[in-house]
Amino acid sequence: MNRVRVLLLNAALGPLDYRVPEAMDAPFGSIVMVPLGPRKVPGVVWEPESFPSEEIDFKKLRPLLEVREVPPLRAPLRRLIEWTASYYFASPASVLRMVLSSGAAFADTRPMIEYRLNGTLPDRMTPQREQALDKLIDVQGTISELSFKADVSVAVIRGLEKLGMFDRIEIAPFADLALPAPDHDIVDLSDDQKRVSATLIKAVQDRKFQPYLLDGVTGSGKTEVYFEAVAEALRQDRQVLVLLPEIALTEPFLNRFHARFGAEPVAWHSGMKQSDRKKNWRALADGSAKVVVGARSALFLPYANLGLIIVDEAHESSFKQEDGVRYHARDVAVMRGLHEQIPVVLASATPAIESRHQVEQGNYQLLELPARFGGATMPTIEALDLTQDIPARGSWLAPSLINALEDNLGKGEQSLLFLNRRGFAPLTLCRTCGDRINCPNCTAWMVEHRLTQRLACHHCGHVIPVPEKCPECGDEDSLVACGPGVERICDEVKMLFPAARTAIVTSDTIWSPQRAADFVTQMEAGAIDIVVGTQLVTKGYHFPNLTLVGVVDADIGLEGGDLRAAERSFQQIAQVAGRAGRAAKPGHVYVQTRQPKARVIQALIENDRDGFYAAEIEARRAAQAPPFARWAAIIISSEDNGEAMETARLIGQTAPKVDGFSVFGPAPAPLAMLRGRHRHRLLVHSLRSVDLQDILRDWLEKLEWPRAVRVGVDVDPYSFV
Ligand SMILES: [Zn+2]
Numbered sequence: 001m002n003r004v005r006v007l008l009l010n011a012a013l014g015p016l017d018y019r020v021p022e023a024m025d026a027p028f029g030s031i032v033m034v035p036l037g038p039r040k041v042p043g044v045v046w047e048p049e050s051f052p053s054e055e056i057d058f059k060k061l062r063p064l065l066e067v068r069e070v071p072p073l074r075a076p077l078r079r080l081i082e083w084t085a086s087y088y089f090a091s092p093a094s095v096l097r098m099v100l101s102s103g104a105a106f107a108d109t110r111p112m113i114e115y116r117l118n119g120t121l122p123d124r125m126t127p128q129r130e131q132a133l134d135k136l137i138d139v140q141g142t143i144s145e146l147s148f149k150a151d152v153s154v155a156v157i158r159g160l161e162k163l164g165m166f167d168r169i170e171i172a173p174f175a176d177l178a179l180p181a182p183d184h185d186i187v188d189l190s191d192d193q194k195r196v197s198a199t200l201i202k203a204v205q206d207r208k209f210q211p212y213l214l215d216g217v218t219g220s221g222k223t224e225v226y227f228e229a230v231a232e233a234l235r236q237d238r239q240v241l242v243l244l245p246e247i248a249l250t251e252p253f254l255n256r257f258h259a260r261f262g263a264e265p266v267a268w269h270s271g272m273k274q275s276d277r278k279k280n281w282r283a284l285a286d287g288s289a290k291v292v293v294g295a296r297s298a299l300f301l302p303y304a305n306l307g308l309i310i311v312d313e314a315h316e317s318s319f320k321q322e323d324g325v326r327y328h329a330r331d332v333a334v335m336r337g338l339h340e341q342i343p344v345v346l347a348s349a350t351p352a353i354e355s356r357h358q359v360e361q362g363n364y365q366l367l368e369l370p371a372r373f374g375g376a377t378m379p380t381i382e383a384l385d386l387t388q389d390i391p392a393r394g395s396w397l398a399p400s401l402i403n404a405l406e407d408n409l410g411k412g413e414q415s416l417l418f419l420n421r422r423g424f425a426p427l428t429l430c431r432t433c434g435d436r437i438n439c440p441n442c443t444a445w446m447v448e449h450r451l452t453q454r455l456a457c458h459h460c461g462h463v464i465p466v467p468e469k470c471p472e473c474g475d476e477d478s479l480v481a482c483g484p485g486v487e488r489i490c491d492e493v494k495m496l497f498p499a500a501r502t503a504i505v506t507s508d509t510i511w512s513p514q515r516a517a518d519f520v521t522q523m524e525a526g527a528i529d530i531v532v533g534t535q536l537v538t539k540g541y542h543f544p545n546l547t548l549v550g551v552v553d554a555d556i557g558l559e560g561g562d563l564r565a566a567e568r569s570f571q572q573i574a575q576v577a578g579r580a581g582r583a584a585k586p587g588h589v590y591v592q593t594r595q596p597k598a599r600v601i602q603a604l605i606e607n608d609r610d611g612f613y614a615a616e617i618e619a620r621r622a623a624q625a626p627p628f629a630r631w632a633a634i635i636i637s638s639e640d641n642g643e644a645m646e647t648a649r650l651i652g653q654t655a656p657k658v659d660g661f662s663v664f665g666p667a668p669a670p671l672a673m674l675r676g677r678h679r680h681r682l683l684v685h686s687l688r689s690v691d692l693q694d695i696l697r698d699w700l701e702k703l704e705w706p707r708a709v710r711v712g713v714d715v716d717p718y719s720f721v
């Protein structure tokens with residue numbers, strides 16, 4: 001009897017059985033089209049024992065319609081999908097959706113059509129048409145991509161298309177890829193780099209699972225070292241995946257890669273055009289793409305013969321996905337390495353405590369690069385006590401920092417001021433009635449963005465024009481901006497040094513790889529004197545003439561007080577400090593703080609990484625915090641607060657009593673409202689000896705709640721709001 005079980009992309013449906021027609025061959029992993037009601041939908045043929053269910057009479061089964069002409073998903077990837085779904089409380093369908101994330105790729109091999117303005121103008125102009133014609137100069141894409149780029153409706157674009165404003169361009173479904181050459185440009189490595197790269201080359205040759213923690217101070221040349229392992233994988237004709245924490249970092253990375261290997265790797269991130277997604281998906285699935293660099297979503301792609309995974313800046317919390325499937329890409333990368341039986345390299349200058357713990361446990365092998373490359377020295381770090389070195393009224397920069405900036409400008413060297421706050425001011429307050437302008441959808445303040453003259457909510461994206469009078473009491477000219485964001489710091493810099501050329505670097509100004517590339521070009525050409533930026537400038541960049549770094553407020557990160565606050569502050573400041581003095585000229589870092597004696601600040605000044613980590617790990621051990629025990633968060637949300645509260649109470653009341661397993665809450669979440677939904681939360685703490693997922697599953701599967709209530713489980717959470 002020829003029947004198969006098919007996993008569909010619909011999370012509400014379990015896997016369904018289908019009949020395989022004569023003369024059709026559908027081995028496990030095949031991507032197939034099946035009938036579902038009146039529709040035809042994609043799915044993947046799966047081992048029935050993975051999803052046991054009742055046998056349906058063979059005669060009642062509907063037939064598979066088609067097996068797609070793409071390679072079947074390999075067994076290691078099928079096991080990874082099952083593991084991810086089970087570990088992170090997600091449906092296998094929602095994990096599978098990340099694998100099949102380019103619907104067009106496996107749908108057909110017809111060319112795609114893209115459109116491009118051809119210069120003709122419509123007889124009748126409307127404001128929307130004018131906006132589209134203006135914004136789409138030199139842009140090419142599908143109708144929906146053009147509509148998104150021009151910020152007008154699809155109907156407007158279709159209208160212009162009918163009038164003949166666009167040229168139609170056929171895009172071939174297969175990529176024409178230049179192959180990276182392992183020996184294109186051999187670089188001179190230091191002795192330390194040679195020693196470490198030899199280990200990694202051997203690991204690639206051995207073809208077995210082994211995680212490595214590549215721990216090298218900022219500027220030590222970690223990239224050059226792992227490039228040697230990439231070269232070895234290329235010689236062996238195996239694929240490499242390099243994960244980066246931010247799309248903005250892809251462009252500088254592509255350039256470095258191109259210089260070393262003579263061709264670009266294949267990119268994968270959310271900003272890609274559909275036609276590129278289609279080509280790249282196919283190329284990595286059939287093995288013609290050798291190296292893929294991408295954001296965390298690249299982890300679940302169907303590589304043909306993966307030989308090596310690299311997670312760069314592995315400590316970054318942006319590897320943790322906070323909605324949908326709440327997975328941590330660093331941890332899933334290690335699991336993928338295990339299933340594929342290949343080495344995984346986690347590279348960082350400030351490794352996560354979890355990763356260091358794995359080294360101590362003997363699970364990961366430690367590879368160290370203790371010195372900067374080419375004789376460059378580590379920057380000196382000095383704390384500026386804001387209670388002594390007091391900024392002038394209405395100013396946020398201490399006199400000593402201003403002097404240092406002035407000196408650096410005089411020397412013709414570049415400076416960087418770091419503040420992890422986008423916009424002009426985090427809070428707008430009414431002087432008359434004390435009202436703070438809040439987001440109507442979230443428990444959050446509206447942040448003023450002076451560049452765009454708007455107030456914006458950083459949680460839901462709600463924007464309003466800056467009001468002229470207080471929305472509460474109606475008083476005019478009573479609203480004041482409180483506290484600084486990067487725009488305000490940049491204003492202060494311009495006031496102090498009118499001749500200095502400044503740049504603001506945040507996700508508002510660097511929203512695409514191209515913008516990041518432009519910024520790099522300007523910095524390298526010396527066209528910028530002072531950069532003011534958020535965490536976006538803390539990693540990856542290498543500017544030889546950048547010698548001064550000022551941390552505007554080192555105390556911000558410690559305010560939240562969650563379990564990783566100290567670690568995160570240390571990492572962030574060490575990373576931004578690491579941008580200074582990376583070449584011949586030495587770097588200096590000034591850290592503004594009200595708590596110069598805090599352990600984090602002291603460790604940074606004394607360059608005592610090991611001491612800081614040792615103390616932090618001891619504190620975690622004493623508090624039974626991760627990695628010594630585990631947390632999970634259960635988040636209940638609904639537009640109806642009563643329903644959400646009722647469900648949270650039900651979950652709390654039925655909490656199982658198991659040794660080593662404790663439940664806290666329910667309580668309103670710190671972010672009590674998000675995107676119009678009321679949120680309540682329970683926190684679960686469990687010892688390592690207890691099977692956290694099993695207990696959670698037993699507990700939650702028995703309960704029922706109203707349809708409009710969402711209950712999400714966040715295993716190993718990073719965000720506690
Ligand atoms: Zn008011």
Ligand SMILES: [Zn+2]
Binds near residue numbers: 439440444458460675
């Ligand atoms: Zn909001």
